[in-house]
Amino acid sequence: MSTHNFETLRGAVIDASLSNKWANAVQEWQVVGVEEDQRATGICVCGKTGLVYLYTIRNQQTQQALFPIGSSCINHFGIEELNTSVSALYRLLELRAAFADQKHVDLTSEYFSRAMLAYLWENGAFPPNKYNQLNGENDYDFLVDMFNRHREFTKMQKSKVWVLLNRTIKDFVMNDERLGQLVQQPQGDDEV
Numbered sequence: 001m002s003t004h005n006f007e008t009l010r011g012a013v014i015d016a017s018l019s020n021k022w023a024n025a026v027q028e029w030q031v032v033g034v035e036e037d038q039r040a041t042g043i044c045v046c047g048k049t050g051l052v053y054l055y056t057i058r059n060q061q062t063q064q065a066l067f068p069i070g071s072s073c074i075n076h077f078g079i080e081e082l083n084t085s086v087s088a089l090y091r092l093l094e095l096r097a098a099f100a101d102q103k104h105v106d107l108t109s110e111y112f113s114r115a116m117l118a119y120l121w122e123n124g125a126f127p128p129n130k131y132n133q134l135n136g137e138n139d140y141d142f143l144v145d146m147f148n149r150h151r152e153f154t155k156m157q158k159s160k161v162w163v164l165l166n167r168t169i170k171d172f173v174m175n176d177e178r179l180g181q182l183v184q185q186p187q188g189d190d191e192v
C-alpha cells in the first residue's frame, strides 16, 4: 500500500485554491463530509490507495471540492480547526453506526467529546423548540454541563439527556448528508 504523497497533495490543493502559496491556500478550506468505504477502494487526492474514511474538503473562496482525501493529508494542512472537524465527523459516523445497530448510547466519552458536542451545535443539531425556550443553545449547554459532570444525574436530568440523545441528536445524525450513505454492517452470516 502506498503512503500519502504530500507533494502531489500540495499541487492538487494549490490548483483548487485562490492563493498559490501553500501556507495561505490551506486557510481557504473546510472539511464538509466523510464517507466510509469498507472495501477500502478509495484513492486519496495524493495518490494513496486503500482509503477507508473518505473525507471531502471544500474551498471557501473557489467553491471547489476535493474528494476523496484521507485524514493524514488533512492533518498535513496543519490547521487545528480542520483536525477538529475530521475527528468530529469520524465520531459522528461511529455514533450513527451505533444508532443503526440499536446499541445503547450514553453521554460518555465512548461516543461523545466536548469538540463533538460543539460541532453538533454549530451544525444545527439542536433546533429551537418549546422544550428549549426556542433556543437550541440551551440544549447544547445542558449536554455540555451533563457531559462534564462526574456525579449521578437526577431522574429529570437523566430523562432529558435520554431524549436529547435518542431523539434530537439521533434524528440529526441519521439524516446528516455530510456522512454519506449508511452502510449496514453484515449481521452474523458472513459470506465465505
Ligand SMILES: [Zn+2]
Pocket (backbone or CB within 6 Å): 004, 005, 009, 044, 045, 046, 047, 048, 069, 070, 072, 073
Ligand atoms: Zn493522502
